[in-house]
Amino acid sequence: MHLVMIGGSDAGISAALRARELDPGSEVTVVVADAFPNFSICGIPYYLSGEVTHWRNLAHRTIADLEAAGMGLRLDTTARRIDVAGRKLLVTGADGREELLAYDKLIVGTGAVPVRPPIGGLSGPDALGAPEGLHLLHSMGDTFAVMRTLETAAPASAVIVGAGYIGLEMADALTVRGLQVTQMEQLEEVLPTVDPQLGARVHAELTAHGVEVMPGTTVQAISRAEAGQPGRLQVHATAADGTPVTRAADMVLVVAGVRPDTTLAAEAGATLGVKGAISVDTAMRTGLPDVFAAGDCVVTHHRLLGQTYLPLGTTAHKQGRVAGENALGGDRQFAGSLGTQVVKIFDQATARTGLRDHEAKPAGFDPVTVESEADDHKAYYPGSHKITMRVTGDRATGRLLGMQLFGHKNAEIAKRIDIAATAIFHRMTVDAVSDLDLSYTPPLGSPWEAVQMGAQAWVRDTRH
Numbered sequence: 046m047h048l049v050m051i052g053g054s055d056a057g058i059s060a061a062l063r064a065r066e067l068d069p070g071s072e073v074t075v076v077v078a079d080a081f082p083n084f085s086i087c088g089i090p091y092y093l094s095g096e097v098t099h100w101r102n103l104a105h106r107t108i109a110d111l112e113a114a115g116m117g118l119r120l121d122t123t124a125r126r127i128d129v130a131g132r133k134l135l136v137t138g139a140d141g142r143e144e145l146l147a148y149d150k151l152i153v154g155t156g157a158v159p160v161r162p163p164i165g166g167l168s169g170p171d172a173l174g175a176p177e178g179l180h181l182l183h184s185m186g187d188t189f190a191v192m193r194t195l196e197t198a199a200p201a202s203a204v205i206v207g208a209g210y211i212g213l214e215m216a217d218a219l220t221v222r223g224l225q226v227t228q229m230e231q232l233e234e235v236l237p238t239v240d241p242q243l244g245a246r247v248h249a250e251l252t253a254h255g256v257e258v259m260p261g262t263t264v265q266a267i268s269r270a271e272a273g274q275p276g277r278l279q280v281h282a283t284a285a286d287g288t289p290v291t292r293a294a295d296m297v298l299v300v301a302g303v304r305p306d307t308t309l310a311a312e313a314g315a316t317l318g319v320k321g322a323i324s325v326d327t328a329m330r331t332g333l334p335d336v337f338a339a340g341d342c343v344v345t346h347h348r349l350l351g352q353t354y355l356p357l358g359t360t361a362h363k364q365g366r367v368a369g370e371n372a373l374g375g376d377r378q379f380a381g382s383l384g385t386q387v388v389k390i391f392d393q394a395t396a397r398t399g400l401r402d403h404e405a406k407p408a409g410f411d412p413v414t415v416e417s418e419a420d421d422h423k424a425y426y427p428g429s430h431k432i433t434m435r436v437t438g439d440r441a442t443g444r445l446l447g448m449q450l451f452g453h454k455n456a457e458i459a460k461r462i463d464i465a466a467t468a469i470f471h472r473m474t475v476d477a478v479s480d481l482d483l484s485y486t487p488p489l490g491s492p493w494e495a496v497q498m499g500a501q502a503w504v505r506d507t508r509h
């Protein structure tokens with residue numbers, strides 16, 4: 046059995062590892078467009094900040110580790126065309142030579158590429174780029190380009206276009222490096238994946254660390270600074286009230302989300318679904334014979350919403366594992382995402398899982414969200430912090446639908462959101478969260494765990 050994976054990131058490598066684990070006799074080839082298989086691109090901001098001291102440290106596993114696990118790596122090799130009927134993959138190697146790889150099963154893990162919003166100076170023949178200090182950020186190649194700008198141009202200021210979690214992590218990272226950062230976001234508040242009440246707290250944390258935050262600001266164009274103007278680049282934008290605003294910056298980072306990279310699969314005849322991602326069933330089958338797909342290039346099965354598109358590393362790992370198992374003839378199903386995620390911005394962390402009101406309503410729920418606060422551990426023990434919780438439940442059934450948390454980075458926000466994720470996964474009611482037997486010692490918690498107090502506030506408010 047020869048399995049070929051296209052893509053050497055979370056999905057492709059997870060698939061390869063699972064296949065080799067289940068059948069050490071299987072032949073597994075991973076085709077990777079660059080030379081950086083199994084790198085933790087989630088860690089890029091911490092390398093760029095200087096907290097992770099070498100880019101090699103971002104490798105989940107070294108090339109030697111991957112080879113020792115039994116996979117054949119074809120690095121700097123780009124998959125060009127899938128011959129579905131002939132079960133062959135046309136690739137171009139590092140030397141430019143074309144080759145046909147025969148496969149029994151193929152797993153497409155081509156991931157996502159950064160969105161290029163319609164901003165003057167970003168696309169087209171006269172587009173600015175890394176040499177001028179204008180960057181996108183997704184791959185290790187992008188990372189090296191940003192690092193080159195940081196090290197060779199010694200920028201003093203940066204504009205970050207976009208205030209999703211990657212843009213915010215980069216605001217933190219560049220501030221840690223000593224740059225003056227301006228963050229522009231066209232939506233009304235930063236971190237639009239959480240309610241604006243929590244986004245406002247993230248906003249305050251950015252401001253407290255010297256970041257100039259400009260929500261409601263749509264960037265129109267990025268141009269070279271003229272002689273006599275400050276900075277290397279000028280960012281031209283429009284504020285929410287229509288007023289033109291311009292900022293000078295030595296570098297600009299555009300981090301406006303990703304879109305699935307599906308050209309290869311689509312040209313082979315795969316069906317595309319939500320947001321143009323490859324349609325797969327929960328076994329990660331594409332519908333094309335012997336072709337599976339996983340990760341940021343595919344639609345996401347959501348436990349509450351059905352099909353959506355929610356590109357996350359955690360999901361890519363799980364889907365890859367399912368695809369690897371099923372490519373060997375298994376019958377594993379991807380159990381579905383809840384969009385559970387967490388981000389650290391300076392000294393605070395924000396997390397969410399499940400649904401917010403505006404997502405729950407169209408899915409047929411009658412959502413109510415109740416905000417409350419609790420201490421992360423007994424306040425009499427030094428170092429306690431308040432956690433702000435927004436609990437969303439269904440008014441009709443009392444079912445827990447979602448939770449959002451904001452609090453100090455040491456307040457176990459990530460692990461606390463995982464309690465909620467586990468409860469939602471198992472279709473628990475908000476009230477039943479109080480029945481969970483959770484741990485307690487005063488320096489680390491309270492007899493009623495904070496998340497249980499949040500659940501009780503919801504029950505009190507809604508009289509459930």
Ligand SMILES: Cc1cc2nc3c(=O)[nH]c(=O)nc-3n(C[C@H](O)[C@H](O)[C@H](O)COP(=O)(O)OP(=O)(O)OC[C@H]3O[C@@H](n4cnc5c(N)ncnc54)[C@H](O)[C@@H]3O)c2cc1C
Binds near residue numbers: 056079155157309360
């Ligand atoms: C800065 C940053 C921070 C992030 N932080 C988090 C986080 O904290 N938590 C989280 O859950 N997620 C995070 N993510 C998202 C997470 O990294 C992605 O969801 C995950 O990497 C997706 O994995 P993937 O394998 O599907 O695709 P990708 O990581 O996009 O990888 C695609 C792979 O396919 C290869 N490829 C593409 N086309 C071809 C071709 N034609 N031939 C050969 N190879 C090809 C690429 O070289 C690459 O190896 C972050 C992403 C970024 C950029």
